[in-house]
Amino acid sequence: MDDELYIRRCMELAQRAKGFTAPNPMVGAVLVYNGRIIGEGWHHYYGAAHAEVNCIDSVQAADKALIPDSTMYVSLEPCAHQGITPPCAVRLVQEQIKKVVIANIDPFEKVGGRGIEILEEYGAQVQIGILKAEGEWLNRRFFCYHTHKRPYIILKWAQTPEGYIAPSDGRRLQISNTHSHTLAHKWRTEEGAILVGTNTAINDNPELTARLWKGKQPLRILLDKDLKVPHTHKLFNEAAATWIINEQKDTLQGNLHFLQMQFDETLLPNLLQRLHDTHILSLIVEGGAKVLNSFIAQDLWDEARVFTGAVSLQQGIAAPLLQNAIPAFTTQLEQDRLQLWVNRSSTPYVQGMEL
Numbered sequence: 001m002d003d004e005l006y007i008r009r010c011m012e013l014a015q016r017a018k019g020f021t022a023p024n025p026m027v028g029a030v031l032v033y034n035g036r037i038i039g040e041g042w043h044h045y046y047g048a049a050h051a052e053v054n055c056i057d058s059v060q061a062a063d064k065a066l067i068p069d070s071t072m073y074v075s076l077e078p079c080a081h082q083g084i085t086p087p088c089a090v091r092l093v094q095e096q097i098k099k100v101v102i103a104n105i106d107p108f109e110k111v112g113g114r115g116i117e118i119l120e121e122y123g124a125q126v127q128i129g130i131l132k133a134e135g136e137w138l139n140r141r142f143f144c145y146h147t148h149k150r151p152y153i154i155l156k157w158a159q160t161p162e163g164y165i166a167p168s169d170g171r172r173l174q175i176s177n178t179h180s181h182t183l184a185h186k187w188r189t190e191e192g193a194i195l196v197g198t199n200t201a202i203n204d205n206p207e208l209t210a211r212l213w214k215g216k217q218p219l220r221i222l223l224d225k226d227l228k229v230p231h232t233h234k235l236f237n238e239a240a241a242t243w244i245i246n247e248q249k250d251t252l253q254g255n256l257h258f259l260q261m262q263f264d265e266t267l268l269p270n271l272l273q274r275l276h277d278t279h280i281l282s283l284i285v286e287g288g289a290k291v292l293n294s295f296i297a298q299d300l301w302d303e304a305r306v307f308t309g310a311v312s313l314q315q316g317i318a319a320p321l322l323q324n325a326i327p328a329f330t331t332q333l334e335q336d337r338l339q340l341w342v343n344r345s346s347t348p349y350v351q352g353m354e355l
Helices: 001-015 050-059 060-067 088-094 116-123 132-138 140-147 177-188 198-202 267-277 289-295
Strands: 028-033 036-042 072-077 099-104 126-128 152-159 164-166 193-197 218-225 242-245 249-253 254-260 283-287 304-307 325-333 336-343
Touching: 001 028, 001 036, 001 050, 001 072, 001 132, 028 050, 028 060, 036 060, 050 072, 050 132, 072 254, 088 116, 088 198, 099 132, 099 304, 116 126, 126 198, 132 140, 140 152, 140 198, 140 283, 152 164, 152 289, 164 198, 177 325, 177 336, 193 198, 198 218, 198 242
Parallel strands: 072 099, 099 126, 152 283, 152 304, 193 218, 193 283, 218 242, 242 254
Antiparallel strands: 028 036, 028 072, 249 254, 304 336, 325 336
């Protein structure tokens, strides 16, 4: 079906900006005249021109006259409000485009169908819902942020074949291989924030930056109730903005923001609310076991990425056990096995879609 073909192309284009558009969604657009693509575009990064504008602007001079009789395919409803950039729905009206095919309605309250209303009031034929589920998966962070009013939460850990996440004494042990390690750094560039607990910070001394992949650095978050982590540890360097969640003080020191919160059952919901208010669309939780299990216990997770390495342990700290989980897909990175799980109650998933 041609409509699906062109919407898939929109999604391919959108993916090119993964990690750069937040808090906006990833969007791709394709302009088609009589079965021929005359324009393509995507939203490159937050604050830049949107996909539809880039698509129209990409049309060659010889094809400009064809724009009004072409079909605009777009992976998400054209915006209807004046933000950093003008509303795309108005631009489509100005270009006199008479047919628009859309994968998803925008869940953002300032759009939410208004872009479609603008197009239909002009008289354009609008078709909605082509590859709807695939579009929700593509922008699952954006949809979660606006529908659940919290960041999209990704749990990530590595475990041994026996199901241990670390030795019994909690000391650092590299379970996954270099390929998996590099992939994990790539993931960091694609998410808004990354979180660890006190024991992991002390024992592993992680920097929580994307040193092995080019891209933006996530906001680093440390849960440290009694401020036990030494300031000589890497989390206190200047490599990225850092929140230290604690019960002792609330102050800003350079790139370090000490945020005072109660470490009770309200901690995670309150932290997620603070991240939502700061327009953080997604969060990777990297450990340790206690922190991961606390997210699972409160059903505050959407996706889990689990590496099973070849390193063996006869005893150790048990890896978390997911609840309400659906296996999505499995792949092999040499000796490591990577499994993706999604939360049945919160995450759309379409078989075959990529991370």
